[in-house]
Amino acid sequence: MKSNLSQLRSLFLIGVFSIFVTTGCGLFEKEASINTAELVGLWTVSDADVVPQIGGLPIKNYFTDVMGMSGLEAEAFAAIYDTFLQESFGGTIEFKDDNTYIFQIMDTIEDGTWSINSDGNKIILDGGTADEQIVSILELTKTILKVSYDEISMEDLDENVDTPDVEISMKIEMTLTK
Numbered sequence: 001m002k003s004n005l006s007q008l009r010s011l012f013l014i015g016v017f018s019i020f021v022t023t024g025c026g027l028f029e030k031e032a033s034i035n036t037a038e039l040v041g042l043w044t045v046s047d048a049d050v051v052p053q054i055g056g057l058p059i060k061n062y063f064t065d066v067m068g069m070s071g072l073e074a075e076a077f078a079a080i081y082d083t084f085l086q087e088s089f090g091g092t093i094e095f096k097d098d099n100t101y102i103f104q105i106m107d108t109i110e111d112g113t114w115s116i117n118s119d120g121n122k123i124i125l126d127g128g129t130a131d132e133q134i135v136s137i138l139e140l141t142k143t144i145l146k147v148s149y150d151e152i153s154m155e156d157l158d159e160n161v162d163t164p165d166v167e168i169s170m171k172i173e174m175t176l177t178k
Contacts, residue, residue, distance in 0.1 A: 038140050039095050039116075039123070039140060041094065043092060043093050043094070043145055043178055045091055045092070045175075045176055046177045047174065047175040048086070048089045048174040050089070050172050052081070052085070052169070053168070053169045053170075054066075054157070054166055054168050055166045059078045060075060061074075063077050088105070088106075090105070091103060091104050091105035091106070095114055095123075100113055101113070101114045101125065112125055112126040113126060115127055117134075122135060123135045123137060123147070135148070142178065145175070145176040145177075145178070146173070146174070146175050146176075148171075148173045149172055150169065150172070151170045152167060152168070152169045153168050154166070154168075155168050
């Protein structure tokens, strides 16, 4: 059960700290120093952008080049995948002043601990555990939290045990509001 929650947590972070503000646009290049007092509170995902790649290729290219789909089929599958990602990344995360957090995505609630790195520009969720996630703070005010992180996983896309798993990577930038 924890494995499924961890996967949902990863999805949320790929898309609370995953599917958000387009990568490469240069909007969030400078990391901010974290003001703990401003971080503490209940945050709601207001915008997210995820840029996925499968096997090192943009998603449409993977579907056409590797899976042999036509351009129209690949575009349709990519749209379905994008819709799934967008729907998967709504929710809230509450950072408490005792360095614990609670996040909720859909019907799943998970909690853990958070800390700030020594440079003051990253949040470390569940530090020192198998579930550790490091999130870069791009902007933090009393009402806006913009974050960025990368997520990488290996997946069996064809459900064939004889073929290797494929790397799925996502660059996630999100905006949360208080």
